[in-house]
Amino acid sequence: MPSLSLNKNQSRVIVVGAGIGGLTAGALLAHRGYSVLILDQALVPGGCASTFKRQGFTFDVGATQVAGLEPGGIHHRIFSELNIDLPEATPCDPACAVYLPGESTPINVWRDSQKWQEERQKQFPGSEPFWQLLTTLFNASWEFQGRDPVLPPRNLWDLGQLIQAVRPSTLITAPFTLFTVGDALRLCGLGSDSRLRTFLDLQLKLYSQVSAEETALLYAATALSVSQLPQGLFHLQGSMQVLSDRLVESLERDGGKLLMRHTVEKINVENGKANAVVIKNQKTGEVWTESADHVVANVTVQNLVELLGENAPSGYKQRVAKLPPTSGAFVVYLGVEKSAIPADCPPHLQFLYDINGPIGENNSLFVSVSHEGDGRAPEGKATIIASSFVDFTPWWNTQDYEGLKQKFTQDAISKLSQYFYLKPETIIYVEAATPKTFAHFTGRESGIVGGIGQRIPTFGPFGFANRTPINNLWLVGDSTHPGEGTAGVSYSALTVVRQIQAQN
Numbered sequence: 001m002p003s004l005s006l007n008k009n010q011s012r013v014i015v016v017g018a019g020i021g022g023l024t025a026g027a028l029l030a031h032r033g034y035s036v037l038i039l040d041q042a043l044v045p046g047g048c049a050s051t052f053k054r055q056g057f058t059f060d061v062g063a064t065q066v067a068g069l070e071p072g073g074i075h076h077r078i079f080s081e082l083n084i085d086l087p088e089a090t091p092c093d094p095a096c097a098v099y100l101p102g103e104s105t106p107i108n109v110w111r112d113s114q115k116w117q118e119e120r121q122k123q124f125p126g127s128e129p130f131w132q133l134l135t136t137l138f139n140a141s142w143e144f145q146g147r148d149p150v151l152p153p154r155n156l157w158d159l160g161q162l163i164q165a166v167r168p169s170t171l172i173t174a175p176f177t178l179f180t181v182g183d184a185l186r187l188c189g190l191g192s193d194s195r196l197r198t199f200l201d202l203q204l205k206l207y208s209q210v211s212a213e214e215t216a217l218l219y220a221a222t223a224l225s226v227s228q229l230p231q232g233l234f235h236l237q238g239s240m241q242v243l244s245d246r247l248v249e250s251l252e253r254d255g256g257k258l259l260m261r262h263t264v265e266k267i268n269v270e271n272g273k274a275n276a277v278v279i280k281n282q283k284t285g286e287v288w289t290e291s292a293d294h295v296v297a298n299v300t301v302q303n304l305v306e307l308l309g310e311n312a313p314s315g316y317k318q319r320v321a322k323l324p325p326t327s328g329a330f331v332v333y334l335g336v337e338k339s340a341i342p343a344d345c346p347p348h349l350q351f352l353y354d355i356n357g358p359i360g361e362n363n364s365l366f367v368s369v370s371h372e373g374d375g376r377a378p379e380g381k382a383t384i385i386a387s388s389f390v391d392f393t394p395w396w397n398t399q400d401y402e403g404l405k406q407k408f409t410q411d412a413i414s415k416l417s418q419y420f421y422l423k424p425e426t427i428i429y430v431e432a433a434t435p436k437t438f439a440h441f442t443g444r445e446s447g448i449v450g451g452i453g454q455r456i457p458t459f460g461p462f463g464f465a466n467r468t469p470i471n472n473l474w475l476v477g478d479s480t481h482p483g484e485g486t487a488g489v490s491y492s493a494l495t496v497v498r499q500i501q502a503q504n
């Protein structure tokens with residue numbers, strides 16, 4: 001059996017998965033004195049926020065922009081505690097330039113609040129009451145979240161943490177707990193403003209997985225407001241990988257260990273308590289069981305049920321089985337000549353092509369473009385990454401997977417050509433990722449990405465808890481509150497670390 005050097009005198013924690021959620025939990029636990037072992041089945045850490053290199057280009061696999069780097073932001077807080085440098089980053093301004101079908105001028109989501117207010121008043125006349133409601137809810141929710149509530153609570157300690165985060169100002173959010181964005185639009189007399197609704201559908205699909213009609217209002221208030229100062233979105237210098245690399249550095253400095261290409265095949269449970277994991281070393285094929293005091297699962301809730309097998313509590317299993325279908329992603333990665341990029345191209349753009357078509361399935365594309373000197377492309381060249389949410393089922397059922405991938409790739413390039421100058425002479429490198437690719441490289445069942453969707457029955461107080469029904473088994477990552485994104489999963493990691501500490 002390989003020696004994993006888990007220190008027998010310290011409380012031992014095994015973390016399944018080195019995504020941003022698992023790395024953050026592992027690094028914090030190691031820093032707070034636990035003996036930590038992180039296992040990941042992939043070649044490089046970072047999961048959906050990792051990168052790969054081809055022909056001199058560096059491509060971000062999934063996540064391309066980061067929230068929470070400002071003072072008080074979650075990455076900032078965690079990096080300060082770990083005493084590691086925050087990655088260098090440039091603010092995204094606009095955070096996104098959104099092009100609706102047939103329109104040649106974008107809706108610019110500016111970083112400056114005043115400028116964004118002027119833009120939306122110009123773009124969506126009469127919509128200010130809706131935005132003001134969002135701002136009010138955001139201010140209250142943001143302060144509440146900053147006091148580290150545990151959501152949803154599962155025992156008295158969790159409940160205590162939740163209650164201590166509530167202030168009189170939080171109560172303003174209470175009547176809106178069961179509201180969707182669609183309800184708020186109707187409340188503000190904007191139910192039939194189809195242009196505003198299309199814009200919201202597009203933006204919310206990125207953050208909540210679902211349309212404005214379904215997205216929980218309290219979630220949307222945060223998702224639609226963090227792009228403005230004093231918060232804001234950032235583009236990391238170098239690549240997204242820097243986030244993971246710094247967390248690994250911190251983990252190892254504090255005595256923790258990360259083993260890549262090690263798959264956890266099973267989580268063992270005895271007397272209602274997780275006590276070990278079964279590990280397979282992919283290089284040698286060796287399989288063994290490693291015991292632990294706590295197991296932190298940085299996987300999707302669907303994967304967690306798989307890992308528990310017959311130990312999964314039946315109620316939990318049924319709840320997961322009944323979740324509405326979640327999306328996969330199709331992503332095309334292009335290495336191009338700089339001449340393919342229009343002058344003054346913003347770093348992030350979103351396009352909708354057919355107003356009657358779906359949001360996703362290449363009918364909408366979220367695009368991230370590198371800029372000179374950001375470390376992603378050789379001089380005079382650039383990267384373009386375009387992603388779209390897709391139904392994952394056809395990708396697994398088709399008889400002609402390569403044909404479908406080719407078709408999606410060509411279709412995406414042809415749509416991108418309406419904005420970028422994409423010709424054989426400007427395209428240097430093309431690669432695409434499908435739900436099958438994500439399943440392979442991130443281990444996520446069926447290649448689903450982005451969490452469980454922020455509908456009323458699955459967001460915040462009604463979502464999946466970090467504290468699972470099995471003692472000493474914890475869930476971190478985008479299936480839990482506050483949802484997808486590197487900032488979101490870092491919150492979930494911090495919550496689990498506090499819960500473990502409170503127990504020991």
Ligand SMILES: Cc1cc2nc3c(=O)[nH]c(=O)nc-3n(C[C@H](O)[C@H](O)[C@H](O)COP(=O)(O)OP(=O)(O)OC[C@H]3O[C@@H](n4cnc5c(N)ncnc54)[C@H](O)[C@@H]3O)c2cc1C
Pocket residue numbers: 016017018019020021022039040041042045046047048049061062063064065066067262263264265298299303329331387441442443444449450451476477478479483484485486487489
């Ligand atoms: C196309 C796309 C674009 C996105 N854009 C953004 C963005 O711009 N900004 C943003 O903040 N977020 C974005 N996101 C979301 C963000 O990337 C994720 O929410 C976040 O990175 C998820 O982190 P995680 O730690 O929960 O899980 P993951 O990143 O999925 O990490 C889980 C890790 O666990 C490992 N693993 C799984 N099962 C096992 C097992 N059995 N044994 C061992 N290891 C295992 C995997 O290999 C993986 O490394 C995007 C996602 C996608 C797909």
